[in-house]
Amino acid sequence: MTQERSVRTVPAMSAMKAAGQPITMLTAYDASFAQLIDQADVDCVLVGDSLGNVIQGRDSTLPVTIDDMVYHVEAVRRGLQHPLLIADLPFMSYHDRTRAMAAAAAVMRAGAGMVKLEGGAVVVPIVADLVAQGIPVCGHLGLTPQHVHRLGGYRVQGRDEALARTLQEDARALEAAGAGMLVLECVPSDLARGIADELRIPVIGIGAGVDVDGQVLVLYDVLGISPGRRPRFVRDFMAGAGSIPEALRAYVEAVRERRFPDADHSYA
Ligand code: KIV
Numbered sequence: 285m286t287q288e289r290s291v292r293t294v295p296a297m298s299a300m301k302a303a304g305q306p307i308t309m310l311t312a313y314d315a316s317f318a319q320l321i322d323q324a325d326v327d328c329v330l331v332g333d334s335l336g337n338v339i340q341g342r343d344s345t346l347p348v349t350i351d352d353m354v355y356h357v358e359a360v361r362r363g364l365q366h367p368l369l370i371a372d373l374p375f376m377s378y379h380d381r382t383r384a385m386a387a388a389a390a391v392m393r394a395g396a397g398m399v400k401l402e403g404g405a406v407v408v409p410i411v412a413d414l415v416a417q418g419i420p421v422c423g424h425l426g427l428t429p430q431h432v433h434r435l436g437g438y439r440v441q442g443r444d445e446a447l448a449r450t451l452q453e454d455a456r457a458l459e460a461a462g463a464g465m466l467v468l469e470c471v472p473s474d475l476a477r478g479i480a481d482e483l484r485i486p487v488i489g490i491g492a493g494v495d496v497d498g499q500v501l502v503l504y505d506v507l508g509i510s511p512g513r514r515p516r517f518v519r520d521f522m523a524g525a526g527s528i529p530e531a532l533r534a535y536v537e538a539v540r541e542r543r544f545p546d547a548d549h550s551y552a
Contacts, residue, residue, distance in 0.1 A: 292327050292368040294398060294420045294464045300327070300497070301486040307498025308539045309370075309488055310506065310532070313339050313356045317503060318363030324532035326367050328488075330400065330500060331357045331391075333372040333430070338504045341511070345429045348374040350387050354394045361395030370422055370465075371396035375430045384410045388419045400467065402428035404454025408461045415462030423458035425451055426492065427470035438515070440491075440551045442471040455479045455487075467500060468492040470517065473550045491517030493550040499539045506535050517549050 290296065300307050309328040312318045313335045321329055335356055336348040350373075357371045371391035378384035378401050388399045398420040401407055411421045426441045435441070442448040452475075455466060466487045468476050473493025480487035480496040489496040501518065504510040507528060508520035521538075525531035538544035 309500035315363035357394035411461040422465040
């Protein structure tokens with residue numbers, strides 16, 4: 285007998301956190317992969333602006349436009365039935381209220397169920413405005429790729445005390461503004477665990493250790509086909525798998541059983 289699978293919603297993700305069930309998330313950019321990810325029973329699919337890197341071959345996410353996002357959200361939407369679909373708001377599309385509303389409306393109309401945006405205190409008023417209009421928001425702190433030029437590269441964030449404190453304060457402020465989820469990228473595992481323990485909303489890690497509420501990876505990293513150097517937090521799940529569906533299921537099982545990430549794929 286086949287088990288009925290539920291459509292994942294933002295409140296369902298909070299319920300998973302409350303029940304201590306790890307949340308699985310992968311990026312996708314087209315309908316075919318979206319369908320395979322859905323069949324692997326992944327909880328959330330992120331149309332990330334990482335499409336600038338892995339689809340467009342650019343060296344950062346900065347050139348990605350709202351039109352690019354809408355095109356890929358529409359494609360992914362057609363391949364999905366069950367997972368919660370989250371869409372990134374691209375660089376400089378949410379720096380003021382009017383633009384943020386327009387950008388969020390565009391990706392929600394394209395089929396997203398939540399938008400993700402990068403940054404701390406400075407985006408808090410925008411988050412509150414979007415949530416007040418009924419648009420669920422996922423925050424993104426730590427290594428925020430849209431800020432790569434200010435950060436001086438793609439490196440671990442929050443190892444020093446001052447930045448760790450700022451990250452904790454930003455996480456609290458995003459939750460207070462109504463964010464329904466938070467992605468933490470490339471932060472020491474202990475710092476990530478403290479933030480996940482303190483917040484009620486799900487904290488999804490990428491290079492943030494195993495003691496958070498779920499994990500996200502870029503699909504092409506999971507399949508071992510991303511161009512360039514592989515970051516420490518990435519595991520190629522195709523190695524040892526006989527097919528793409530098998531690799532996706534291996535990722536889902538490893539996250540649900542808290543076998544991924546291990547210490548080799550995390551930062552101290
Ligand atoms: O754009 C993206 O794919 C992301 C994930 C890496 C979290 O933001």
